[in-house]
Amino acid sequence: MPEPKQNVGRPRDAQIDGAIVRATRELLVERGYAKLTVDAVAARAGIGKAAIYRRFATKQEMIFAATVHDMREQPPPDSGSLRGDLAAVCRTIAAQLGEAPPDVLHGLLADIHADKELGARFTGSFIERERYVLDVVLDRARERGELEDRPDTATVHALLIGPVFFWLLILGGDRERVEALSATVAESVADFLVKA
């Protein structure tokens, strides 16, 4: 969202920012990602299309901004064990993933990977953040003495989040079992890392 140049001119109406996000989210749920139109968002938000395109270069940017809202993931409180920490991380991320309908996530991912710049922003803000959180958790475990060697973070990332991601987005798995799956994954990964 490219902010207005200076303090000159009429400032952006902050209510409109909110209305766009709200309308987008509502329509995403009501009609699904594929049937979301900019006109519909504008109509629902009670604004003109120009107000949207003044804020976002494309429809995708708009959805991106409306969907992946400030996901400022924080490292979990120290649970005392790697397994506990991993379970906490996994649960948090799983909960976030579970919020949006699968078609929205897939649509978003498709659009993100269709546009280099958007892809870079996505990686920069989300993936990097998750990676940082895992770094913290793994460093803790090392200091705690649970880990002898520091494992590759990316690998752990995949081992930990991959199953939940796959469960929700590909298998269309039961959302109520995600919590249990998170625990299972955390146990499995912790065991594996500690054993090594």
Next chain:
Amino acid sequence: MPEPKQNVGRPRDAQIDGAIVRATRELLVERGYAKLTVDAVAARAGIGKAAIYRRFATKQEMIFAATVHDMREQPPPDSGSLRGDLAAVCRTIAAQLGEAPPDVLHGLLADIHADKELGARFTGSFIERERYVLDVVLDRARERGELEDRPDTATVHALLIGPVFFWLLILGGDRERVEALSATVAESVADFLVKA
């Protein structure tokens, strides 16, 4: 690809089938999923659009056919251990996933999940097939005595394929390390299942 009613009339030109697939793959690489148009495929293949729509109901079906060809996944030969079998399954699927560019897979998944009926067909053919393969592998392990209790197949599915999927499609991870990741995942999952 539904075949013609009878043997009457001019038969389909088999060269066209190939040309469509070839053109689709080329354009997918050159322009990416989002910018692939049916007109462009027809033009590149030197054929008319009708020839495409006579073979495929939608653009997605066409891309599907051109991309994830004959995924008639077979249970791997018995390697003698659960870990070996899992590694084989994981490696195979990882190899398939690694063939197509990420944007294509994401686009396809998005389109699949945009349409309920298409989503059902996808699950019915691919997911069920993978599940069947895992069933076989897990049953083997049980007979072998490696497993005491038969674990939930869906969970194993997620634990095994999820990380590879995530690695390739979300993390944009190195394709050359996928093989190693497959081995790691197989080891981790096998350990976890056997221990339990």
Next chain:
Amino acid sequence: MPEPKQNVGRPRDAQIDGAIVRATRELLVERGYAKLTVDAVAARAGIGKAAIYRRFATKQEMIFAATVHDMREQPPPDSGSLRGDLAAVCRTIAAQLGEAPPDVLHGLLADIHADKELGARFTGSFIERERYVLDVVLDRARERGELEDRPDTATVHALLIGPVFFWLLILGGDRERVEALSATVAESVADFLVKA
């Protein structure tokens, strides 16, 4: 209206050509030139906008084609006198001008003069034609012995058509008095030319 390249491909639907013209004329009368929209024309004609833009490069071209239909002005039959001939020419052109509402004519003229290429086509087809008709009439008068010197056609053109044009389009004059005005103009111009 750029015709289709060759005999290949699906031919243009001639009914659509007619429907566009009809819808355009109707809406021009109903809503006026300024409020004519391409979407409305398409909707009224029961066709898609693409069908219009396949035929006309711009909205203006469409209106041009729909409005100034084949005005193949013919020299009037020899009335036996310059005055009679001029009156005939003036009456015919006045009748054509009087057909369309003033706002349409003004809109059209504005658009024509806004686009060089369109302006050239307009001059080429209409002005030149009228000029040709006047040439014939003036040559007749010369042969008849009414005129000693051949007057400048453009000047006669202006003297003859100008008043009627001004009456209808600028003064918003009574349409029923146009016929009388035509006669007056013809008499005035004929007298002037013969006298000289």
Next chain:
Amino acid sequence: MPEPKQNVGRPRDAQIDGAIVRATRELLVERGYAKLTVDAVAARAGIGKAAIYRRFATKQEMIFAATVHDMREQPPPDSGSLRGDLAAVCRTIAAQLGEAPPDVLHGLLADIHADKELGARFTGSFIERERYVLDVVLDRARERGELEDRPDTATVHALLIGPVFFWLLILGGDRERVEALSATVAESVADFLVKA
């Protein structure tokens, strides 16, 4: 240009009035009527759009003011003959018409006729003024004894101005010959009226 309510508050910047007119004229010449935008005028004049809309209700009013400035047509000094008076009137109006480019006049006329109320105002100010001038001239001729019957002013208006108008706006005629055309028209009309 409605003046500010009172003498309170900051007075209008008179330089801005001039800047608007200048910018409008420049852009009208550079880009033509159809491509003139209010934003462009504001930018060129180095002012805000609000400053324009505080002075003019619409874009058309602005162009109007910048183009056909103070047409407070006055009856010409008595030349001693109807023909001389008519020539003077015609020359003056022709000169005014000839100042602005044809596309501007056509655009303006189109906009004027697109709005009933605007059309009425136009007629009320310009046409009526010209009509008044002709009334004076014709009355003079009557008093002078040149005319027996008082001819219809509207008809004379059309006969006199129509040809020049047509010459400049429709025929795209040579601007240098307008003076000569004015004389011709005046002679023709005067002859016709006196003869009758």
Next chain:
DNA sequence: CGGTAAGCGAGACGGTACGTCGAGTCTTATG
């Protein structure tokens, strides 16, 4: 062996959404 059903390239068709642009209005901060 000739009829005919189906295939074919080309491209027009209806529909739908996109992103852009302009007019006229409104809002802020500044003078």
Next chain:
DNA sequence: CATAAGACTCGACGTACCGTCTCGCTTACCG
């Protein structure tokens, strides 16, 4: 108050793509 800057609504524009539909041909099987 007037001003510059620029955001706002509204509504049309012209473009692009999808999936369908003709057109005039060509091709091979079936009677």
